[in-house]
Amino acid sequence: xxxxxxxxxxxxxxLRKDIQxxxxxxxxxPVMLVFALTIVFLFNFALQLSPDLQAxxxxxxxxxxxxxxxxLGLNRGISLERENNALDGLLLAPMDRSAIFFGxxxxxxxxxxxxxxxLLPVFSLFYPQNMLRLPLVLVMLLGLxxxxxxxxxxxxxxxxxxxxxxxxxxLLYPLALPILIAAVEASRGVLTGQSLGDVSSWIYLLxxxxxxxxxxxxxxxxxxxxx
Amino acid sequence: MNxxxxxxxxxxxxxxxxLFMSAVLVLTWFFTPxxxxxxxxxxxxxxxxxxxxxxxxxxxxxxxxxxxxLRSRRLGWDSLSLASIEVGLVFALIAILSGMIWAxxxxxxxxxxxxxxxxxxxxxxxxxxxxxLRGGLSTPEARARLGAVYAILAVLTVPLTFFSIRLxxxxxxxxxxxxxxxxxxxxxTPRMLTALFASLLAFTILLADLVWHRFRLAQLQNPLSEExx
Numbered sequence: 001x002x003x004x005x006x007x008x009x010x011x012x013x014x015l016r017k018d019i020q021x022x023x024x025x026x027x028x029x030p031v032m033l034v035f036a037l038t039i040v041f042l043f044n045f046a047l048q049l050s051p052d053l054q055a056x057x058x059x060x061x062x063x064x065x066x067x068x069x070x071x072l073g074l075n076r077g078i079s080l081e082r083e084n085n086a087l088d089g090l091l092l093a094p095m096d097r098s099a100i101f102f103g104x105x106x107x108x109x110x111x112x113x114x115x116x117x118x119l120l121p122v123f124s125l126f127y128p129q130n131m132l133r134l135p136l137v138l139v140m141l142l143g144l145x146x147x148x149x150x151x152x153x154x155x156x157x158x159x160x161x162x163x164x165x166x167x168x169x170x171l172l173y174p175l176a177l178p179i180l181i182a183a184v185e186a187s188r189g190v191l192t193g194q195s196l197g198d199v200s201s202w203i204y205l206l207x208x209x210x211x212x213x214x215x216x217x218x219x220x221x222x223x224x225x226x227x
Numbered sequence: 228m229n230x231x232x233x234x235x236x237x238x239x240x241x242x243x244x245x246l247f248m249s250a251v252l253v254l255t256w257f258f259t260p261x262x263x264x265x266x267x268x269x270x271x272x273x274x275x276x277x278x279x280x281x282x283x284x285x286x287x288x289x290x291x292x293x294x295x296x297l298r299s300r301r302l303g304w305d306s307l308s309l310a311s312i313e314v315g316l317v318f319a320l321i322a323i324l325s326g327m328i329w330a331x332x333x334x335x336x337x338x339x340x341x342x343x344x345x346x347x348x349x350x351x352x353x354x355x356x357x358x359x360l361r362g363g364l365s366t367p368e369a370r371a372r373l374g375a376v377y378a379i380l381a382v383l384t385v386p387l388t389f390f391s392i393r394l395x396x397x398x399x400x401x402x403x404x405x406x407x408x409x410x411x412x413x414x415x416t417p418r419m420l421t422a423l424f425a426s427l428l429a430f431t432i433l434l435a436d437l438v439w440h441r442f443r444l445a446q447l448q449n450p451l452s453e454e455x456x
Binding site for chain 1: 297346349350352353356359360362363364365369372373376377379380381383384387388390391
């Protein structure tokens with residue numbers, strides 16, 4: 001079958017649709033933000049963090065809250081398509097199905113990235129670490145890029161199971177571990193004053209993750225969504 | 228094809244497995260020297276390495292069989308994939324447990340948060356999740372299709388995980404040195420090496436035997452589970 005819309009146009013249409021839904025409903029980003037902040041407060045008491053939080057702990061806290069909060073957004077992103085059988089409509093559209101993956105993954109990336117960008121100054125308020133630094137922002141976006149690509153792929157798997165919402169974290173966290181390790185280590189390095197070049201091996205690991213999981217989406221998304 | 232009848236080749240493999248595994252037991256007990264510093268507990272090493280090897284091999288086989296299913300769409304491939312991953316998980320757990328038995332006297336603790344131990348445990352979690360995923364799917368076709376995709380994804384992330392360990396410091400002993408070490412690449416006496424290779428071979432045969440049995444079980448279950456849905 002020859003696609004009647006260009007590949008990029010299809011991706012853009014899906015991305016735009018998701019942004020529009022989010023803008024009108026505001027049910028993703030605010031929920032993730034509140035959840036991420038709750039986790040920060042929870043950890044603050046559970047781990048008895050001192051006010052002069054060390055860089056290592058700050059990086060870990062940032063990523064734990066981002067990883068947990070993103071799961072909400074990823075679940076939301078795919079269950080949105082389940083409601084009213086919107087997914088069937090997407091599948092019927094005359095386009096390559098991997099375009100759906102890239103559209104959804106980009107949408108998830110934008111929303112979690114936004115959450116991260118709001119979290120950084122909030123962290124800087126609560127703890128005496130200036131987190132709003134360009135290298136850290138870069139590391140965060142790379143890490144989230146890899147994480148949300150994998151998450152989008154797995155959310156399409158988990159949505160088909162009876163245990164759908166509960167399943168995603170169980171599938172996602174162990175598989176995302178190398179990404180989270182690399183992201184935490186790179187963030188820690190950057191926060192302790194190292195340059196991006198000093199943490200380059202972690203950066204490469206994140207880039208490898210982005211490549212691998214997007215290739216996975218390109219290859220497998222069609223198979224996953226097949227009825 | 229009559230699936231219910233046990234193939235004679237499998238019977239031969241059963242016998243071979245028993246012979247080889249007993250031979251390895253005898254080798255480890257009587258043939259290998261007692262390690263100078265660690266004492267007899269070091270002997271768990273032969274089973275530890277072999278189980279870890281078997282687990283890895285099995286997970287790779289599971290992914291290959293998964294790819295086979297996605298290409299051919301025949302449930303037989305899925306049975307093979309499921310069988311490999313299930314047996315692989317058991318082997319991985321044996322590797323972890325035997326490692327803990329060794330670690331208790333040597334490191335004076337059952338568990339350390341060493342990256343290699345941690346990532347092996349994570350690998351076990353990844354494959355535990357495989358069964359949770361399959362359990363949540365209601366048709367054999369969906370179990371096969373999504374299981375295959377997950378098995379392939381899992382195998383692809385494992386090297387990433389192992390690479391991420393290499394960047395950490397690790398206290399786990401390195402048995403096979405990479406790069407220019409002095410002398411032999413293996414840090415062992417010839418007798419230890421013989422026992423190790425014998426054990427690797429025996430575990431590979433055990434693995435093949437168990438996977439085959441589990442495969443047959445899955446094949447016998449397939450028509451039943453189709454009736455159920």
